[in-house]
Amino acid sequence: xxxxxxxxxxxxxxxxxxxxxxxxxxxxxxxxxxxxxxxxxxxxxxxxxxxxxxxxxxxxxxxxxxxxxxxxxxxxxxxxxxxxxxxxxxxxxxxxxxxxxxxxxxxxxxxxxxxxxxxxxxxxxxxxxxxxxxxxxxxxxxxxxxxxxxxxxxxxxxxxxxxxxxxxxxxxxxxxxxxxxxxxxxxxxxxxxxxxxxxxxxxxxxxxxxxxxxxxxxxxxxxxxxxxxxxxxxxxxxxxxxxxxxxxxxxxxxxxxxxxxxxxxxxxxxxxxxxxxxxxxxxxxxxxxxxxxxxxxxxxxxxxxxxxxxxxxxxxxxxxxxxxxxxxxxxxxxxxxxxxxxxxxxxxxxxxxxxxxxxxxxxxxxxxxxxxxxxxxxxxxxxxxxxxxxxxxxxxxxxxxxxxxxxxxxxxxxxxxxxxxxxxxxxx
Numbered sequence: 001x002x003x004x005x006x007x008x009x010x011x012x013x014x015x016x017x018x019x020x021x022x023x024x025x026x027x028x029x030x031x032x033x034x035x036x037x038x039x040x041x042x043x044x045x046x047x048x049x050x051x052x053x054x055x056x057x058x059x060x061x062x063x064x065x066x067x068x069x070x071x072x073x074x075x076x077x078x079x080x081x082x083x084x085x086x087x088x089x090x091x092x093x094x095x096x097x098x099x100x101x102x103x104x105x106x107x108x109x110x111x112x113x114x115x116x117x118x119x120x121x122x123x124x125x126x127x128x129x130x131x132x133x134x135x136x137x138x139x140x141x142x143x144x145x146x147x148x149x150x151x152x153x154x155x156x157x158x159x160x161x162x163x164x165x166x167x168x169x170x171x172x173x174x175x176x177x178x179x180x181x182x183x184x185x186x187x188x189x190x191x192x193x194x195x196x197x198x199x200x201x202x203x204x205x206x207x208x209x210x211x212x213x214x215x216x217x218x219x220x221x222x223x224x225x226x227x228x229x230x231x232x233x234x235x236x237x238x239x240x241x242x243x244x245x246x247x248x249x250x251x252x253x254x255x256x257x258x259x260x261x262x263x264x265x266x267x268x269x270x271x272x273x274x275x276x277x278x279x280x281x282x283x284x285x286x287x288x289x290x291x292x293x294x295x296x297x298x299x300x301x302x303x304x305x306x307x308x309x310x311x312x313x314x315x316x317x318x319x320x321x322x323x324x325x326x327x328x329x330x331x332x333x334x335x336x337x338x339x340x341x342x343x344x345x346x347x348x349x350x351x352x353x354x355x356x357x358x359x360x361x362x363x364x365x366x367x368x369x370x371x372x373x374x375x376x377x378x379x380x381x382x383x384x385x386x387x388x389x390x391x392x393x394x395x396x397x398x399x400x401x402x403x404x405x406x407x408x409x410x411x412x413x414x415x416x417x418x419x420x421x422x423x424x425x426x427x428x
Contacts, residue, residue, distance in 0.1 A: 003182040005112075008032060008074035010099050012042065012064070014049055014257070014327065015116060015151040016080035018162045021052050022187045024060030030071050031062045032102070039066045048355070050326060051155065068102040076183055077103050079128075080116040080151060082257060084329075085264050089284075091120070093127055100128050104135025111144045112176060114169075116151040118262050120269035121203040124148050140172065147171035147180045148198045150205030155256075156325040166190045170201040209262040210280055215249040216259070217283035220290050223251040223428045227297065233428060234412055251428040253294070253332035253382065253410060254287040255321035260330050291332045294408060294428070295339035298378050301406040301424055302345075312345040315376040315399050318383025319351040319359055319367065323411070326353045333382045334363040348373055352387055375401035384411035393420055 009020040012033040020031040033039055041047070042064045045054040063070065071077060081095040096117055103113055113132060115124050129140045138144050149169045154160050167188045171177040181192045195201040223233040233251055240246050254260045263284055267277045302312055321331040328334075333349075340347045348368045351359070359365045379399050381388055388396075397403050397420045404422035407414070412427055419425045 003179070003186060005076040005179070005183055006074045007076050007078065007183070008071035008103075009078045009080060010068075010071065010103055011079060011081035011095075011117075012038060013080070013082065014051055014155050015153045016078070017042070017047060017049070017052055018153060019078060019080060019116070019151075020062050021056055021060040022162050024062040026186055027061060029060070029062045030074050031064045032068060032071050033064075033066060034098070036066045039064045048326070049155070050353075051153075068106060071103065072106040072108070075108065075111045076179075077107075077111065077113045078116060078149075079103060079113065082329075083117045083119055083261075083265065084257070085261050089264050091265050091268050093119075093123075096128065097131055100131035101135050104132040107132060107136035107138055107144050109138065109143045112147060112171075112179060113144065114147040114149050114180060116149055118150065118205050118209075118258065118265060119202055120206060120265040121199045122269065123265075124198050124202060145172050145176040146198075147176050148201045149180060149184065150201055150208075152205075152208075155327055156322060163187055163189050167192045168195050168201050168204055169193070170195040170198045172198065206262050206266045209258045210266055212249075213254060213259045213263050213287060214279065214283040215247060216252065216254055217286040219249050219251040220254075220428070221286050224293060232416075250412070251290075253290055253321075253336065255330040255332040256327065257329045260284075260287065260332070288332075290428075291335035292339050294336055294380065294382075294410060295343065297426055298340065298380060298406060298408050299343045299345070301408075301426060302378055305406065305424060312378075313374060313376045313401075314340050314345050314347050314378045314380060315373055316340075316347060316349045316380045316382050317351070317388050317396075318381070318385055319349055319354050319363060319365060320383055323384040324353070324386055326355065326358075328354060328358060328362045331363060334365060336380065336382060337363075337365055348376070351383070351385070353385060373399055375399070376405065377401060378406035378408065380408045380410065381413055382410050384413045389413045393418055393423075397423055 007023050008030040009016045010032045012031050020029050023029045045057045079099050081099045084092045086092045140146055152165045167184045169180040171180055177194050185192045226233045263280050267280055270277050319333050320327050337347050349365050350368050356367045359367045376399055406424045408426040
């Protein structure tokens, strides 16, 4: 590569793999991940996340490894591991600390470590540099340098990719920032933006998803309000969208690795500084409560309709957190399923994109093949996979017992003008 740096990427998930492959088209990259099975799959040319095609894997010069010692050959280390939250919604820094220890053990004078994982402003210096120094015996700013460049990967998006999204970079000093800009500028066609400091870059990342979270929370609260008024929320949004400055957000189940997680990193730091965030946490409460809201509306509709013999059965279509991706991280559909089960109904879940073993391990859900679904009294279209959209009313109504019952279209993928006779359609 023209910048002369030898690259490693630690963490080969939804973020790290596209980064490694993009750079791998220009020169050798060392790709490190602790998941040995993941490494074997990538060596065989298969990305279980369906983000990188087999042809693109084959075209990239990436040495996939689960041995941290291999990254010692690199001098520009990109860390792109998850930063989740724990069961009490506090930041879980363990993946980041493990990755920092692995990279720190291989650091040499002159190396640069760049973090892409989402954190609160100040975390790179407060948490990551400390680990790097302890493991390497070197001093940041003297022997090696550190930078931050927030990831902006959008899973499932085939248009906005790593190369086509502007890249924010910031280093410990101007020299590091210039090197980062040169390295990323090699592959990012959309250009590079040099932030004023690492803390500014960290803050920019965490507010991107916090802003989106709050806008969706407003739409979700409006959906709850309008449901009491028997007004269709999407009709309201269509009318409001005719004004030039109306923002086109929609209600929905907010899950995934970013929007439903990142705000807690910011609120964690704010609380530690003595400020109790109100608006951000209010938005989080609204969005986290939408699975229960959908479940309640389904149950009420079932109870108000003709009573069927035997136990009530609900079919849920989709388990992943987002349309057309197999990603189960923080999926609120799993919460929806749990809520329905708590009401005593039988629930079957179908998602052709999700691995059955992962569904069982991560969501405690046993997926059912489409042909094995039993006739249901209600169907919840929870995720807007293309395969569900293509099936349309013919397929969805066919999942109901005698073609009659309740359909809750969470994503608004079904044509409201052609609702079959005998179907009670609900929407957010």
